Amino acid sequence: MDAKSGTNTKTAKLSVGDQSWSFAVQEGTIGPAVIDIGKLYSQSGMFTYDPGFTSTASCESKITYIDGDEGVLLYRGYPIEQLAEHGDFLETCYLLLFGELPTAAQRADFQKRVTNHTMVHEQMSRFFQGFRRDAHPMSVMVGSVGALSAFYHDSTDITDPQQRLIASIRMIAKLPTLASMAYKYSIGQPFIYPKNDLDYASNFLRMCFAVPCEEYKVNPVLARAMDRIFILHADHEQNASTSTVRLAGSSGANPFACIAAGCACLWGPAHGGANEAALKMLSDIGHVDRIPEFIKRAKDKNDPFRLMGFGHRVYKHYDPRAKIMQKTCHEVLNELGIKDDPLLDVAMELERIALKDEYFIEKKLYPNIDFYSGITLKAMGFPTSMFTVLFAIARTVGWIAQWKEMIEDPQQKIGRPRQLYTGAAKRDYVPSSRRK
Ligand code: SDX
Secondary structure, eight states, X not given: OOTTTSOOOOEEEEEETTEEEEEEEEOOSSSOOEEOOTTHHHHHSOOOOOGGGTTOOOOOOSSEEEETTTTEEEETTEEHHHHHHHOOHHHHHHHHHHSSOOOHHHHHHHHHHHHTTOSOOTTHHHHHTTSOTTSOHHHHHHHHHHHHXXXXXXXXXXXXXXXXXXXXXXXXHHHHHHHHHHHHHHTTOOOOOOOTXXXXXXXXXXXXXXXXXXXXXXXXXXXXXXXXXXXXXXOXXXXXXXXXXHHHHHTTOOHHHHHHHHXXXXXXXXXXXXXXXXXXXXXXXOSGGGHHHHHHHHHOTTOOOOOTTBOOSXXXXXXXXXXXXXXXXXXXXXXXXXXXXXXXXXXXXXXXXXXXXXXXXXTTOOBOTHHHHHHHHHHTTOOGGGHHHHHHHHHHHHHXXXXXXXXXXTTOOOOOOOOOOOSOOOOOOOOGGGOO
């Protein structure tokens, strides 16, 4: 049932002093209902106050659903475990964008369209020359993704559904190419062009790890692991970077600029940068004997240290993606013959200890997707600085699907939150000669 069009018999009453107001309660398909407070300010002259939006729904969406208490993640109603097990990333892209799993014909057409857009404008390669070789790849991604709008003017008119679709396809197709170029540039190797006879994940691995001097054979186990990692990271409701994309898009900014804004937000260590930070934390811990020292720091209110890869705003149970990530981690290490990875030993022991510790139990802190992804990606040959870039490749389809849903929502308007002002009241200018 469409929540907006559903009949809502319930209302919420708010009383302040001797005044009270009623607001409609809207039920979704599943999950918490919402109180529509759109008219609160005009009726009461007051705002709600919810820094971090812990109790605020910013939009209606049909794309992804998370039940944080039960550890459930659904893409268009399909459990992430089933999509990761039986599907692939391009099929997941189609599902997130259009709402249904593709038929064989739809899948073939979509794959062909994405494949035919994997190259970037040749001048983009000169764009990279402006960066220092040691620039963080995410700084290159924020710059180069935004720069796409300089090359693809024919898909920046957001009012044209065809241009919206071609921009969506272009971004899904070109992010891996740009990401591999950022990596190759950072290690001083030549860019490798995409190959149309490879699947999405295999193409990306080849663009990252092939060199012109010899044939590169993609390891199918690693390609499957990469594809599954992309599926796990594809979308996640209204997380910080997706909310950034929606807010940027609400002003009418072109889709490439909106995705660049999403990349910038994802970079933060509290969000998509946590996989890089988690691996650095495991390296800093170094040995299982030092785990208690770090657990103590994580619990110390006066110490800003957090256990990276632990905790989540929504999941107050295991992040379902973390379990699949852990399984993928073991598959990759086994395939590569990595028997005793000290970082994995530290991670497994840290998880075991933390999950028994009353602090983590009371605060419902479990490993999240970033806890095992770093170990996996490092084993696959990626430097830690590339981890968030890989997250951005996958999340681009989620950002685009959410952006498209917002643009196509007839109720959509520019996002413009208000505030609780606690600054100085009105006062007159004081000439500098009279300032103390
Ligand atoms: C992602 O939103 C999404 O969906 C994000 C994501 C996606 O797919 O888009 O899932 C991807 O960003 C996963 C999260 C990756 N970040 C990390 O692993 C960084 C470490 N985690 C924390 O920074 C934290 O858990 C957050 C930011 C993830 C969530 O923070 P919240 O929900 O705002 O929780 P909080 O900071 O208010 O913490 C609640 C309590 C606090 O203690 P009190 O103030 O109540 O005493 O739990 C403590 C925190 O101190 N706490 C931690 C902790 N995380 C929270 N203590 C130690 N280590 C941690 N990791």
